[in-house]
Amino acid sequence: MLIIKTMIAVKGRLTKEINYWDFRAGELKTQEAPRKANAKINSEKARQRADELQMRLQQRLCINL
Numbered sequence: 001m002l003i004i005k006t007m008i009a010v011k012g013r014l015t016k017e018i019n020y021w022d023f024r025a026g027e028l029k030t031q032e033a034p035r036k037a038n039a040k041i042n043s044e045k046a047r048q049r050a051d052e053l054q055m056r057l058q059q060r061l062c063i064n065l
Helices: 002-032 043-061
Strands: none
Touching: 002 043
């Protein structure tokens, strides 16, 4: 039962973070055109972060018992 609760919590947290970075990547992409390309974080970095989190979520939900 604890494993299931933990999996649900991990999936919920990482899904929220993935959604945030997907949204942020889209926002940054629209802002990049009129601005400089060397901002602190650009859409490519935000997209990469979302992809990394998606991979982490998949790895954590694959449990070898």
